[in-house]
Amino acid sequence: MSKKDRMSGNEAVAFAIKQVNPDVMPAFPITPSTEIPQMVSTYIANGECDTEFIPVESEHSSMSATIGAQAAGARSLTATSSCGLALMWEELLIAASNRMPCVLALVNRTLSGPININCDHSDGMGARDTGWIQIYAENNQEAYDNFIQAYPIAEDKRVHLPVMICQDGFITSHAVENILLEEDKDVKEFVGEYTPEEFLLNPGKPMAVGPYSVSNYAMEARYNQEMAMENSKEVIIEVARKFKEKFGRGFELFEEYRTEDADYIMLIMGSAAGTAKQAVDDLREKGIKAGVLKLRVFRPFPADEIAMALKNCKAVAIMDRTESYNGHGGPLASEVLAGLYRNKVMIETVAYTYGLAGRDFTVETAYEIFDEIKDVAENGKKVKQHRYIGLRSLEGDK
Amino acid sequence: MDNKGIEIRWHGRGGQGAKSAALLLADVAFKTGAYVQGFPEYGPERMGAPITAYNRISNKEIRVHSNIYTPDLVIVVDETLLAAVDVTKGLKKEGAIVVNTDKSADEIKPLLNGYEGRVYTVDARRISMEALGKYFPNSPMLAAAVAVGKVMDTKQFLDEMKASYAHKFAKKPEVIDGNMKALSLTLEELGEV
């Protein structure tokens, strides 16, 4: 039976960690994810779980120790944010290329600079090509649910890749909201025991992890890793279905909110999706056919599935909570557009950058965006293909 | 509280407990079966700097994750903020504001940029000193938020808070009575709202 409770996003993830009771957690504190290792170490001190907590001197070390522990045969994880994730950069690729099914609880915070502690997705997006599966949450409930699904995805034989469970810094990590918690035994049963076939601390069965690879092997290894990422899509869907069967909630690759007959769709990720849904309900009351496609899984990127989900609408606003500095839009925009083109779905699109470094995203902002893409589709209004939301400028809208 | 729920904005100074009060309010409102949200807006995390915290409480699921710009209720935990922050900005006319001060509502009104709605004052310093012997403004302000915001029945509020303090202060039972006294004194002084 689910139990009604209320807690913050950080509390929810720490609670899920306690229930899963992984073997090893090396971690280094950084705002706004600090509470996660702090709460887990309290659970450990109180004897509520027996995870081995390793205090380390940096995030470079926490990810290294996570990989080491995972390779040794222990179910491992760490947590971080922002610059902490950036400092792990080298190790993130090593975790993935060594096919380590470890987990990282990421609490999204902007990357410097200008230095700032608030939410955007620049940390997670910066790690988008490191070979990690990335799953984003709208609220504390999804952060909790996604964490419970992380190991079953990562440890599946078709995958063996690390998983990043992401939630929005402060907006969900520090917000107390209602949540449904599951029984310890049900969570443990869902996640199962970790029984790796091969691991370093296996007496009589020695192995080597991460050997040097000359050019004649490395490209094949990379391809195999990419295949595992492609395969992970079906595993993520299977695990999500199993989760829904057992606990009665959740989404697969993305949530389609009132998109079935929608003319105008906002494609968005994270906590702002809830705000966008409220705007959709309000606009629907006025007879405007609006909808939201909330992306849950960013890696692997469901390009074809998104294109199919959007193919009947007139215009889509693609919302990036980060800047790519590529001169033509954020990462979501680039990838969604590639998916649309490849599937020959020639609808109107506008790429928006919003919410950088904690800039608020309101229901009113969502109205304005829907209004603009409606104008584009209906009246052929010409707008810049890459727009900034709520920017102060002498030249007006950007 | 009607179906649309209530939106509350807290103004305080870093370290005064405005964020904790907002989280406590979410906590206690949750006990009524409501959907709740309690969250802080962080600046550079300096002790004494103006901070804002928010609550949404509703009978319907809360999905919006933005700050609150047109609150039904504003709670000012530190009177000195009236000079520094536009605390009534966006506050609904049919809403209310509660200020922690030893002054009367009539004395405070002229400092509220012409706000025409209901104004209440709570002398949290005196109440806290009397009840706890120390200055912790958040218990009186929490009680005021519940009463003025009609978040829940005040009797149920006191019962829930007693249980919550008993849990929170299991190792310091001596502060439970003081905190409870601070809550009930505030409710008494506010009277009918």
Added chain:
Amino acid sequence: MRTDVSKINESTPCEQLTEGLHMYASATSKTFNTGEWRTNTPVFNAEKCKQCLLCAPVCPDSAIPIKDSKRGEFDYDHCKGCGICVKACPFGALEMREGQ
């Protein structure tokens, strides 16, 4: 051996490589004849050797076998001829010779 090194080479298709190029086996370096890389060769003079064993631990390729606390002839299948052992020998029992 769980990974048969003899069956993995630079023509192996990707499907037959191990996950993450892990090596599920030990001491696989023994199967590689690195001795053929040698351009100079250390020579062991048993008569001058006092069996102090200072040479063996400095060998980067474990090419000096020890049995019953005594060193024996070089393992020329793996000795790359680096000459470190010659420098380590206090008794002149090891000498470098040009060529293989």
